[in-house]
Amino acid sequence: MEILRGLVAGLAVGGLFVAAGPGVFAHPFLSDYLQHRLVLARDGDVLEVGVVVTFFEAGSLQERAAMDTDHDGVIRHGEISAYVRERSEEWQNQFRLCLDGQWQTPLLLYEPEVDLGRIDRVVAAHHRLDLHYFVSIPAAFKPGDEVIIEDRLWPNRPAMGILQLPIGQRLWQAEKTTWFVHLPDPDADPPRLRALWLGPPGKSLSQK
Amino acid sequence: MKTTPYRYFWTLPVIGGMAICLWFAPSAGRAADPEFSLPPGIIEFAGRVAHNHGYLFGEDQRGELEHLNRVLRESQAGLRSGDEAEKAAAAKRASAAVDALIALVRKCPYLLTVDLTGPEPRVDATGPVALPGDTGALLLAVEAGEGNVHFSTGWADLANPPGESSLVSLPAAPGALTYAVAGLENVPTRRTTLRLEIQGAGDEPARLPLDVTTPRPGRLQLTVLSDESGEPVPAMVRLLWRVDGLQRRPSNGIEFGPQFDNQGRATGARPANLPAPLNTPFWCVPGPFDMALSPGPWQIGIRRGVEHEVIFEEITIESGRTLEKTLRPRRWVDMRRHGWWSGDDHVHCRILSDQDAERLMAWVQAEEVHLANVVKMGDIYRTYFEQRGFGPDYRVIDDDYILSPGQECPRTHDQIGHTLAMNITAMVRDTDRYFLYDTVFDAVHAQGGLSGYAHVNSGAFHVHRDMSVNVPKEKVDFVEILQFNHLGTDLYYDFLNLGCKLTASAGSDVPWGGTVGEVRAYAFLGDQSFTADHWFEAFAKGHTFTTSGPMLEFRVDDALPGDEIQVDSPEQNLEIHARAWGEPQRMAPVRLEIVRHGEVIRSAESTDPADPAVEIDFSLPAEDGYWIAARALAGNGTHAHTTPVYVVRDGMRFWKFNQLDALLAARSASLDEIEAIIAEAQRLEAAGRLTNDRYRRQLALQGDALLERIAAAREIYAKLESIAASEKSRRLSHPDKAGAEAP
Numbered sequence: 001m002e003i004l005r006g007l008v009a010g011l012a013v014g015g016l017f018v019a020a021g022p023g024v025f026a027h028p029f030l031s032d033y034l035q036h037r038l039v040l041a042r043d044g045d046v047l048e049v050g051v052v053v054t055f056f057e058a059g060s061l062q063e064r065a066a067m068d069t070d071h072d073g074v075i076r077h078g079e080i081s082a083y084v085r086e087r088s089e090e091w092q093n094q095f096r097l098c099l100d101g102q103w104q105t106p107l108l109l110y111e112p113e114v115d116l117g118r119i120d121r122v123v124a125a126h127h128r129l130d131l132h133y134f135v136s137i138p139a140a141f142k143p144g145d146e147v148i149i150e151d152r153l154w155p156n157r158p159a160m161g162i163l164q165l166p167i168g169q170r171l172w173q174a175e176k177t178t179w180f181v182h183l184p185d186p187d188a189d190p191p192r193l194r195a196l197w198l199g200p201p202g203k204s205l206s207q208k
Numbered sequence: 209m210k211t212t213p214y215r216y217f218w219t220l221p222v223i224g225g226m227a228i229c230l231w232f233a234p235s236a237g238r239a240a241d242p243e244f245s246l247p248p249g250i251i252e253f254a255g256r257v258a259h260n261h262g263y264l265f266g267e268d269q270r271g272e273l274e275h276l277n278r279v280l281r282e283s284q285a286g287l288r289s290g291d292e293a294e295k296a297a298a299a300k301r302a303s304a305a306v307d308a309l310i311a312l313v314r315k316c317p318y319l320l321t322v323d324l325t326g327p328e329p330r331v332d333a334t335g336p337v338a339l340p341g342d343t344g345a346l347l348l349a350v351e352a353g354e355g356n357v358h359f360s361t362g363w364a365d366l367a368n369p370p371g372e373s374s375l376v377s378l379p380a381a382p383g384a385l386t387y388a389v390a391g392l393e394n395v396p397t398r399r400t401t402l403r404l405e406i407q408g409a410g411d412e413p414a415r416l417p418l419d420v421t422t423p424r425p426g427r428l429q430l431t432v433l434s435d436e437s438g439e440p441v442p443a444m445v446r447l448l449w450r451v452d453g454l455q456r457r458p459s460n461g462i463e464f465g466p467q468f469d470n471q472g473r474a475t476g477a478r479p480a481n482l483p484a485p486l487n488t489p490f491w492c493v494p495g496p497f498d499m500a501l502s503p504g505p506w507q508i509g510i511r512r513g514v515e516h517e518v519i520f521e522e523i524t525i526e527s528g529r530t531l532e533k534t535l536r537p538r539r540w541v542d543m544r545r546h547g548w549w550s551g552d553d554h555v556h557c558r559i560l561s562d563q564d565a566e567r568l569m570a571w572v573q574a575e576e577v578h579l580a581n582v583v584k585m586g587d588i589y590r591t592y593f594e595q596r597g598f599g600p601d602y603r604v605i606d607d608d609y610i611l612s613p614g615q616e617c618p619r620t621h622d623q624i625g626h627t628l629a630m631n632i633t634a635m636v637r638d639t640d641r642y643f644l645y646d647t648v649f650d651a652v653h654a655q656g657g658l659s660g661y662a663h664v665n666s667g668a669f670h671v672h673r674d675m676s677v678n679v680p681k682e683k684v685d686f687v688e689i690l691q692f693n694h695l696g697t698d699l700y701y702d703f704l705n706l707g708c709k710l711t712a713s714a715g716s717d718v719p720w721g722g723t724v725g726e727v728r729a730y731a732f733l734g735d736q737s738f739t740a741d742h743w744f745e746a747f748a749k750g751h752t753f754t755t756s757g758p759m760l761e762f763r764v765d766d767a768l769p770g771d772e773i774q775v776d777s778p779e780q781n782l783e784i785h786a787r788a789w790g791e792p793q794r795m796a797p798v799r800l801e802i803v804r805h806g807e808v809i810r811s812a813e814s815t816d817p818a819d820p821a822v823e824i825d826f827s828l829p830a831e832d833g834y835w836i837a838a839r840a841l842a843g844n845g846t847h848a849h850t851t852p853v854y855v856v857r858d859g860m861r862f863w864k865f866n867q868l869d870a871l872l873a874a875r876s877a878s879l880d881e882i883e884a885i886i887a888e889a890q891r892l893e894a895a896g897r898l899t900n901d902r903y904r905r906q907l908a909l910q911g912d913a914l915l916e917r918i919a920a921a922r923e924i925y926a927k928l929e930s931i932a933a934s935e936k937s938r939r940l941s942h943p944d945k946a947g948a949e950a951p
Contacts, residue, residue: 109255109277178693
């Protein structure tokens with residue numbers, strides 16, 4: 001019976017895409033895309049990277065359907081927790097940092113958080129996934145060294161990304177802070193962002 | 209046999225003590241154990257108490273909780289290592305962290321013990337559990353036996369539908385001690401009886417009632433004042449309760465969902481596509497409000513568009529008392545005084561009533577966007593974000609704020625891009641000619657309107673294709689080069705480098721974008737009064753710059769962005785002046801660049817952190833002509849870019865002469881792509897396979913007419929080649945290589 005319910009619900013969600021045809025989403029650009037916002041922050045000898053993934057209509061509908069394991073069309077806390085628990089490791093492995101020339105897979109600092117934006121149903125709405133990563137900074141990491149961030153989250157979805165560096169005192173520098181992936185290519189290199197650690201205020205790169 | 213709830217109360221300290229002894233006694237042995245593993249559930253538990261429920265432990269323990277959370281997670285990774293030494297070290301660190309976390313939990317004054325070892329479940333609460341407000345947490349030690357310690361987490365939303373609303377369900381391990389934390393949301397005021405359900409510890413879930421109370425709320429009366437008039441004004445407001453780190457909707461926060469046709473981010477909570485903390489949700493409030501709030505520390509955030517400083521202020525709400533707060537965001541720049549008036553070319557919002565108009569007007573006033581092009585959107589199937597009408601009669605004007613109906617249509621996603629129109633008197637839409645964008649551009653111009661392309665910054669929807677058809681025919685006035693705080697100039701520069709004039713514009717694209725005016729286009733009205741007509745006239749001249757943060761001034765001699773300077777002699781010197789500046793609190797340093805033919809020829813960066821302003825003045829010979837613009841990047845990652853000044857010598861084009869082959873080849877390739885999709889659509893149509901795909905069916909049907917337009921575009925490009933040949937002998941050595949800075 002459960003299998004039958006799941007099948008029916010799956011077909012129903014799939015039907016949303018198929019039956020409605022190409023005009024189902026008013027704004028296919030943003031409905032298909034995921035917005036990746038990467039926020040870099042250094043806290044002592046720890047580098048924290050916050051990743052906020054905003055799912056627009058198509059992506060949100062797909063992920064909401066995955067959350068709704070009892071297929072009743074309503075997403076509950078328990079379902080979100082299970083969804084997050086099952087995928088955390090995968091998300092963790094889809095993100096890498098290179099510090100001091102060494103690639104590392106950062107750890108999750110907290111459990112990923114899903115914000116359904118006050119809409120708890122399986123519909124083509126928006127939602128956000130907050131991922132909090134951290135990695136220990138190697139002792140050899142110096143002002144002038146580079147952090148490379150590789151983001152392979154949802155590699156099959158078109159993406160628009162923003163790298164956000166701390167404002168105020170200028171500790172970081174990046175040539176490129178936004179990117180687009182219009183046509184995902186599984187064989188292509190994943191987006192990589194580079195940020196230069198300028199060091200604490202008062203130290204110039206020449207002091208390196 | 210009936211049992212009283214307190215019959216086995218005496219066992220609690222005994223069992224608790226035993227559990228502690230069992231855990232602590234063999235600690236060193238556990239660390240040495242190569243098979244050491246973390247207590248089940250401890251990682252999630254540590255993350256939750258550190259991140260979501262820190263209030264349980266007090267401010268002074270938060271740092272320790274964060275530290276233990278990190279150590280546990282690092283240790284977990286170390287325990288998976290194949291390196292035995294690393295594994296042993298991880299086990300040692302983990303063991304110490306587990307002990308420390310348990311010690312913190314045992315010391316926590318909010319810890320309740322649930323005893324499942326007796327015939328009836330019991331909780332040691334002597335009265336209702338005090339929560340800090342409408343959210344909070346239960347921290348429990350669930351005793352079901354003497355086995356190894358476990359941890360678990362849960363959530364309960366008390367606003368869930370009836371029948372579930374008071375249920376708090378938590379897993380626990382059978383025959384063991386489980387530390388559990390359950391987050392509670394939307395807790396009613398005063399006293400509530402929860403149904404606590406412990407699952408997994410026995411054959412049946414253990415159920416017991418537990419009362420919680422919330423303190424009497426306080427009140428906040430908040431007024432935001434205009435920096436100029438001192439009168440209350442609409443503003444973007446954020447209310448964040450420090451206890452749970454979550455934002456609350458102000459009592460008069462406008463819910464825009466219905467006006468968004470349930471499209472995009474269909475809510476009034478608007479996180480801007482701007483650097484933190486502006487990327488967190490703010491609500492538009494039309495005026496002062498008075499609302500009940502849980503007591504405790506709160507943060508108020510106030511935003512009034514890019515020309516005002518952002519306010520973040522910490523306040524404390526006291527139970528049963530009213531806090532009156534009046535905030536007046538300081539204006540750091542008044543671009544109106546410089547003659548520049550802001551606009552957003554891409555706002556989707558239904559206006560079918562005065563109430564709709566009032567709500568949107570409050571939003572543009574809160575973000576201080578003086579002219580919003582409120583676009584009815586269409587695709588080949590239908591339209592969205594309906595308007596009452598178009599033209600001056602349907603403009604909504606309130607003081608110096610204007611809502612002006614426009615359109616985003618035609619829009620084809622897999623074919624040739626999205627278009628925008630401003631200042632129209634009627635919607636232009638004919639699905640039988642949907643792919644013939646020139647017909648729309650011509651009709652818009654005939655109405656006195658302005659035509660442009662959306663999303664040129666990202667190049668989305670293959671917009672380069674129709675740009676290749678219609679830009680060289682001078683059918684297009686403007687392009688969006690800034691959206692979502694993404695300044696994208698590749699396509700823009702390609703067409704400018706071909707000698708095509710295009711005005712730089714920007715649009716937020718709400719409700720897909722974050723908030724109205726997060727990117728904006730300023731038009732220069734000078735001393736003219738601000739009216740919609742004057743704004744559109746200035747925009748039509750190209751007197752614009754776009755920004756998501758820093759401000760720009762740019763002059764070549766006396767020419768403004770969008771102006772053309774005719775020169776007779778290549779030696780004629782032009783005086784270049786540019787200035788960029790930003791909000792002192794957030795935008796330092798500001799980098800200013802002068803771009804000629806897409807290459808940076810001068811740059812400078814502000815050096816005073818308190819005054820992020822920088823100027824560039826220099827002379828530049830006119831040479832063979834060029835386009836030249838200014839752009840800025842602020843320290844917080846926001847951007848600005850002007851429309852170019854066009855320097856034209858002796859009637860020659862201002863193009864990038866030494867790259868014409870590549871530029872023309874790119875346009876030819878774009879035209880090839882359109883021809884290919886037409887051919888494919890016509891093949892499928894002939895085979896009867898497009899009955900359910902109206903886009904491609906119409907492309908097939910309109911294909912021949914579009915092919916004629918492509919042929920006409922190719923003729924223009926061929927003519928450009930002949931113009932290039934004729935110019936060659938008259939041109940100096942190519943200026944593009946001289947004086948350019950290394951990128």
